[in-house]
Amino acid sequence: MSLEIAVAAPFKHMRKERLQKSEFIFYVAIDRKWMNKEQANLLLERAMEEGLVEMEGGTIRPLFDLAAVEIPLGFKPTSDLLTGAATPCDELIARIASATGKPVREIAAEINQVIDSGFDGNLRLEAAVVIVAKRYRVRFEDKLPALEKSVAKKR
Known part of the structure; x- marks a missing residue:
């Protein structure tokens, strides 16, 4: 994403x-x-x-x-974009897309909608991905440590 x-x-x-x-x-x-x-x-x-x-x-x-x-x-993009390493958010988005049968772009649009309309843009991507995962009852708990680490890097 x-x-x-x-x-x-x-x-x-x-x-x-x-x-x-x-x-x-x-x-x-x-x-x-x-x-x-x-x-x-x-x-x-x-x-x-x-x-x-x-x-x-x-x-x-x-x-x-x-x-x-x-x-x-x-x-600001991170260097992991260049290596092709999937971020925890990307992995969770792919998991949601797989579980729901929706395309990744549709899930990404829904996440953006959560950020914009639900929180006026004041929500981190990592949190929005978890909200959408919960909405579809997709497991995300195994990704929480990596998501937290990702948020900590951005501070």
Whole structure:
């Protein structure tokens, strides 16, 4: 999910449906200073592997609904996006999607709705994922230590 947010951010900020590769790299590496140029290229490669974007002649186009992605205030992607290691939130979202038979994007949209409408944006992603897991009676207790560690890292 945070990969989707990191990919959506340049498109939403620049209000464009397509970006040149150089614009994407500039936004991630220089404008936001989230990572260096090599890491920004890795982020783009990972997004293509995950089927989030496609590239045609140097132009990047998202393959998901940008409007459905909410960029949290102060969002900064972590380095685990580059390695492909799933975060505890991503793992729990996948578990919810599997248990409900809903697509991951739909579960992610529901989590964003919990954050925005239920808590006016004042709820951490980790807590919202647990709320949605409880809503569908999906077990999450085994992920609590990792979720707590994730929250502690962000402080």
